Amino acid sequence: MGTVGRIKLGSQGLEVSAQGLGCMGMSAYYGPPKPEPDMIELIHHAVDSGITFLDTSDVYGPHTNEILLGKALKGGVREKVEVATKFGIRWDGGKGEIHGEPAYVREACECSLKRLGVDCIDLYYQHRIDTRIPIEITIGELKKLVEEGKIRYIGLSEASASTIRRAHAVHPITAVQLEWSLWARGVEKEIVPTCRELGIGIVAYSPLGRGFLSSGIKLMENLSENDYRKTLPRFQPENIEHNKTIFERVNELAARKGCTPSQLALAWVHHQGNDVCPIPGTTRIENFNQNIGALSVKLTQEEMAELESFAAADAVKGDRYGRTDGITTYEESDTPPLSSWKV
Structure with missing residues (x-):
């Protein structure tokens, strides 16, 4: 499988494995929760393989994914990993x-x-931005939690460029988590350059397009009734028929390169720079091993350009999220000015 390197995430001192493990699907959203012993075995296998950056959130379950991770961290595992969670x-x-x-x-x-079951969270993200409250107020409280030793580093998820700047002015932001893959490229224009200018690390979630870049339209045949992806615009019949050509082209190039489409799509994210850490999720050890293989797939500039031609920012039909579940803000309107806050 090759060795998994380490990268510096942001400029505040956090080091993580060059690829992380998204734990959400083990407990929530992608069908029924998976058997706990199997998921703990998978997490331990990941850590033994060198993938030590584990991503969860209090809303996954809700709560059950953090509890699962807590069980997996027992017995000396905690000291080997970087735990990221969100509120x-x-x-x-x-x-x-x-x-x-x-x-x-x-x-x-x-x-x-x-x-x-920990006394300090390595990276604590604001999962979605509350546009009723000045970002400076939220970050001010997180800064206190850093000073108290309850969290080590602060992150933001799905934030606009101006919100990132305002937050960073209160306390350095270590990482911004955002959806970035061959079929989610809206962050490249403004968000990614802002992070780079400020020395903020980039954590790419859903780097495999929620599984679509692994198996294409076949993915839909295997989704359980309550799988959240069935509600997403990109997976609707009227859009997926169009979107499947992206997967087909990725698949063709992967065959020419002698790797899987998953590995090719993940390698594209890795090649964005050594300040980017993708966190593909999986619930199967064989898929996990395949994802690690992406680290040894090397792409030429021509191959990068070819991949990007398949999936220009406007090539995908359908929004990333629906507009009904209340948590779908993306590049949100800015939070109110600090002067508006009434204590």
Whole structure:
């Protein structure tokens, strides 16, 4: 499988494995929760293989994914890994409510520490931005949690460029998590350059297009009834018929290169730079091993250009998210000015 290197994520001192492991699908959204012993075995296999950057959130389950990860961290595993979790979405009656008020930030952090069974979270992200509250207020509370030793580094997820700048001015932001793959390239124009200018690391979630870049339209045949992907615009019949050509072209180039389409799509993300850490999720050891193989796939500039020609930013039909579940903000309108905050 080759060795997994390490990268510096951001400029504040955090080091992580060059690829991470997204844990969400083990517990939530992508069909029923998977058997706990199997998932703990997978996490341990990942750590033994050199993938030590583990990504979760309090909303995955909700809560059950953090509890699972907490169990996997026992027995000396905690010291070998970098744990990232998130706060900011309160799940209530099938709808997500976004929160960024200081008391909530602190309460969410304390609860995540308990569920994970750790005394400090390595990277703590605001999962979605609360556009009712100035970002400076939310980051101010996170800064206090850093000073108290409860979190080491601060991250943002799905934030606009101006929100990232305002946050970074209060306390250095270590990483921004965003969806980046061959079929989600909207971040390249403004968000990625902003992160690079400020020395902020980039964590790419869904680098395999939620599985679509691994198996194309066949993916749809295997989804369980309650799989969240069935609700997403890109996976609707009227869009997927168009989008399948992207997978077919990736598949053809992968065959020429002697790798799998997953490995090729992941390698494209890796080739964006050594400040980018993709975090593909999986629930199967064989898929995990395949994902590690992406680290040894080398792409020429011509191959990068060819891949990008298959999947220009406007080549994909359908939005990344639906507009009904309350947590779908992306490059959100800015949070209110600090002067608007009433203590």
